Amino acid sequence: MTTMTFISIVALLLLLLLPSTIIIIAFDGDLDSDSDSIISRFQRYLQIDTSHPSPDYQQAADFILSQASSLSLESQTLEFVKGKPLILLKWTGTSPHLPSILLNSHTDVVPVEPHKWSHPPFHAQINSGGNIYARGSQDMKCVGLQYLEAIRNLKNKDSGFQPIRTIYVSFVPDEEIGGHDGAELFAKSKVFHEMNVGIVLDEGLASPEDYYRLFYAERCPMWLVIKATGAPGHGAKLYDNTAMENLMKSIESVRRFRASQFDLVKAGLKAEGEVISVNMAFLKAGTPSPTGFVMNLQPSEAQAGFDIRVPPIADQASLERRIAEEWAPASRNMTFESGQFKQKVSVYDENGKPILTGHDSSNPWWSLLEGAILKANGKVGKPEIFPASTDARYFRLRGIPAIGFSPMANTPILLHDHNEFLNKEEYLKGIEVYVSILKAFASFVEVEKDAATYRDEL
Numbered sequence: 001m002t003t004m005t006f007i008s009i010v011a012l013l014l015l016l017l018l019p020s021t022i023i024i025i026a027f028d029g030d031l032d033s034d035s036d037s038i039i040s041r042f043q044r045y046l047q048i049d050t051s052h053p054s055p056d057y058q059q060a061a062d063f064i065l066s067q068a069s070s071l072s073l074e075s076q077t078l079e080f081v082k083g084k085p086l087i088l089l090k091w092t093g094t095s096p097h098l099p100s101i102l103l104n105s106h107t108d109v110v111p112v113e114p115h116k117w118s119h120p121p122f123h124a125q126i127n128s129g130g131n132i133y134a135r136g137s138q139d140m141k142c143v144g145l146q147y148l149e150a151i152r153n154l155k156n157k158d159s160g161f162q163p164i165r166t167i168y169v170s171f172v173p174d175e176e177i178g179g180h181d182g183a184e185l186f187a188k189s190k191v192f193h194e195m196n197v198g199i200v201l202d203e204g205l206a207s208p209e210d211y212y213r214l215f216y217a218e219r220c221p222m223w224l225v226i227k228a229t230g231a232p233g234h235g236a237k238l239y240d241n242t243a244m245e246n247l248m249k250s251i252e253s254v255r256r257f258r259a260s261q262f263d264l265v266k267a268g269l270k271a272e273g274e275v276i277s278v279n280m281a282f283l284k285a286g287t288p289s290p291t292g293f294v295m296n297l298q299p300s301e302a303q304a305g306f307d308i309r310v311p312p313i314a315d316q317a318s319l320e321r322r323i324a325e326e327w328a329p330a331s332r333n334m335t336f337e338s339g340q341f342k343q344k345v346s347v348y349d350e351n352g353k354p355i356l357t358g359h360d361s362s363n364p365w366w367s368l369l370e371g372a373i374l375k376a377n378g379k380v381g382k383p384e385i386f387p388a389s390t391d392a393r394y395f396r397l398r399g400i401p402a403i404g405f406s407p408m409a410n411t412p413i414l415l416h417d418h419n420e421f422l423n424k425e426e427y428l429k430g431i432e433v434y435v436s437i438l439k440a441f442a443s444f445v446e447v448e449k450d451a452a453t454y455r456d457e458l
């Protein structure tokens, strides 16, 4: 018996014996095909290789624009830097004078080492457990398309829904390499100013627990290089003040500080984003020889580089004093000048205020967001500071509240890792959560107190 005949007979039996089952199967089939097409759109976006160093921005732009037109959203392509398109979509609200809502996501992803993946990183294969494997499945093509699927949902099924506030959706390039040609220029642009944005949603992180994570700020990077000098000498001689000894004293001091911060995290007293992290990025010393390094010579110079991340709730000035007095003291012939920071981002905005978004009832957007997530049967963890940098900082710098949120609960944190994946069900649930958020945000009107006032308070 051929397989086809077998299937036909089974189908016939089902038809004859179980009419009620057939109805249920048909109904399930409809739901499945709906979620199937949602998932297949996600797969198509994931299959576009937008990894650095040469992201295919054009193909990503074409895909997003085709989605936008299927949703009848207004769209424009902004090119602050040639070859790096930023797609801006718009769903005009019935009260367009009210501050708008901006849903931001980046289209680029970090590079991959394909041979270390169990599934090809740009095929978006789904395993039997429903996990979708692809670079960008967590960071953050999921969020970008979930925004659009939520809009599709609101436009189709809930045909009565009309946003009061205008909703913008931005797809920006280059976040993974600092966002300078993307979100940074966008946030400073005339176009952005005219959008009159009242709240930005941007990326967060996956949560291995059953609750979602919300981020109200992020740590600011300070990349520090310290340099020691000392008299060179024979490798067999014990004498004071060598470059290596001077640098080692600094490294010991940095290590003690690092441990004290890490202990706070380990003891559960502070979250990862709330402490200053310091990690040594490089050590550079020694006198090169054709076979490695000269071994019987103590060098006259030694350097070390550190990646430091400072939360806006920490005292950045006192950290800089510590660097000058303990980590790179002139008294030990160490050099450190502020110019030696390879990168230094201030924790303060143009008005000297720490760059953070209100994360309690003082910020109605925060309360609305929490409420909307709960309404969609999601749970919310304690407000957090994002441990690394995202594009959200460029919006916060302009005094606009920005909340980091990627709806991925019960998911291991795999951004930038091999075998990055997101489960299909979790992805679909995230869309429901955004539907709930958009309903709450776009319907929010509070006449006497609006974004301008909140900005002053932040």
Ligand SMILES: *[C@@H]1O[C@H](CO)[C@@H](O)[C@H](O)[C@H]1NC(C)=O
Pocket: 230, 241, 242, 246, 331, 332, 333
């Ligand atoms: C610093 O350098 C000076 C000049 O080379 C030297 O005399 C002094 O001993 C050094 N001090 C330390 C702590 O390395």
Ligand SMILES: [Zn+2]
Pocket: 106, 139, 140, 175, 203
């Ligand atoms: Zn990201």
